[in-house]
Amino acid sequence: MKRNMTELTSRQKIILSLIVHEHTRTAQPVASKSLIEDYGLQISSATVRNEMNTLAELGFIRQPHTSAGRVPTEEGYRFFVSNLVQQTALPSATRNTITHQFYQSRRGLDHWLPLAASVLANQSQAVSLVTAPHSEKIAFKHIELISTRGSQVLMVLVLVGGEIRQQILALDEIYSQESLSETANQFNQNLENKSLQQIEALDSSLDPLVQQILTAILDQMHLSEELVTGELFLDGLSNVLSIPEFIAINQERSPLRLLEERPMLNDLLSRTVLTEDIGGVQVLIGGEGTWQELRDCSVILTRYGIQDQLSGMLGILGPMRMPYGQAISAVRFVGDLLSDLVTDTLIE
Amino acid sequence: MKRNMTELTSRQKIILSLIVHEHTRTAQPVASKSLIEDYGLQISSATVRNEMNTLAELGFIRQPHTSAGRVPTEEGYRFFVSNLVQQTALPSATRNTITHQFYQSRRGLDHWLPLAASVLANQSQAVSLVTAPHSEKIAFKHIELISTRGSQVLMVLVLVGGEIRQQILALDEIYSQESLSETANQFNQNLENKSLQQIEALDSSLDPLVQQILTAILDQMHLSEELVTGELFLDGLSNVLSIPEFIAINQERSPLRLLEERPMLNDLLSRTVLTEDIGGVQVLIGGEGTWQELRDCSVILTRYGIQDQLSGMLGILGPMRMPYGQAISAVRFVGDLLSDLVTDTLIE
DNA sequence: TTTAGCACTCTCCACCCGAGAGTGCTAATT
């Protein structure tokens, strides 16, 4: 029994690839005979069966029952994705169409993020998720105080990177718009590009207005530190409703719960894609022992944005039986596209 | 055969109510015998069957097949909701818990809206949706121009009602932050509380900077006119995965598509809940002939906000077999709660 | 090392059958 995975003969690799391919296509166990017929292999089904036995010993494929065809195992998919998958680049016509959708009428992130989710969902026929980009280090850029009604003030805080946070402040007394603007100006002059830590270290002023606003600023900056603070764009849910893996035995264990429970999602994202540089695509197959909900699913994730400055995440969630080549290409393509867009509109 | 629906005898009403109740509980056809046993009726099953025949003639219940129990029809549910449903107010302990969640640490809409979706989903065990509130009439409140990099400028536009819209502008030439601030101030002085129409009617200035910004403002105000422009908060998807009505025969017809396709959703919302005053709860049963996707589902919707000023929508989407009493109460309760919160923090 | 041949295994589907749930109808009762 060969232990080293890379010692597969090229024929074994071909057969494994074909099994994976055929199984993603038909969702059925793959028979030795159908393999040589459908792909025109110049070897007999008996030979294929012999090789299948070897692959089964290595743990890459298994039989649902005696005298059934073969199904890739989790290990099999993992080997396939690591060593055998070939990126099937999107057709250039498709690429152009997508790019055009993004660049027409530059509407900004609130247009691009849902569009990215929609494109990913369509291309992969799976569930897609896209998070808003997020500064690596939280720093003050600009504040605006707008008098609204009585002592209520709308604070609009812009962080370096372009993130906008708003809050309604109920101040102790009524201030005129002039004095509010003046106070905002002071903040803008003194705090520009200051990090959260630097601002926290400032001597606290005694002016109650300034004090109150400073507290609010710090609150908002702290909130912004959370990983997935703001919006999460999902799409393609209906792609996946008829896939048994997603309905699972009981609904408590459905993989979709992962998308609804923010703590779980944060955990997943921070443990995987956050460890990677921008541009790298990570493939998580079968929950890797950690996420029970993902037992029969795979997740493909990447980061987009600007290294060490600003980044968000995007990816797809689909059944383990998934066209990895296409899916990885789609994730990479959309990720790169968003990175370009974000770079063009960076708020320094 | 009685034609007038209100001519049901009180016993017929009771039986219809019980059938609806029992069917939502068990998802099974309801037998005459089980009805008198489980609810302790003082009449015989034969009498119940006679009444059932009348109800069947009126089209309120039907038999899946001869010699099976009875199931409410769409019409039956409609009659039940219009005439028989009794609001089962949420337990006061639950109400307090929920209210407390909303009022603790007043973080604003970005906290409340997902919370509302989550509460609705939990209370109804269905899919919930919440849209951000939206001004009835679009009017300018405040603008801020922030120089970022080169000739790029971040425009932050605040509308009356508190809606914030942002856009990155690539200006023709590089302007200093001072001149940008000055321009912004001019806008703030001249445009405050001006409606979209009023601003459109203004003489176009010849200053290229002013012209460019005015165009951007109008663009953003136009975007804000769309019904569901911004975020849509969904929750409870996993509640519904195991419900056959949602998986439907083919995934093209899944009711969940309605939540993913913005045009469809806009259509649904504008045709139903938009016609209603704030506080009114609308129940849409079985798509009412218009929405094929909702054939076996019901939607309960309401508006929240401030009449004629600012409003958003919230509601739930569940199987037609749904505990309407609870669901309607939950929607009404959360709607009222959000209305209060929005009123407290109105940006005039 | 590969392959043809063949017996063997297991699934899948169609069919049947009996039990049981629930009704509709009729005749008796209130």
Place this chain on the structure above:
DNA sequence: AATTAGCACTCTCGGGTGGAGAGTGCTAAA
């Protein structure tokens, strides 16, 4: 006239059976 007991009838559901067919494993030959 309304209600009810009684009973025959209908239809579903679940289990069991059996045959067809798909696919394998093994052996022996090339």
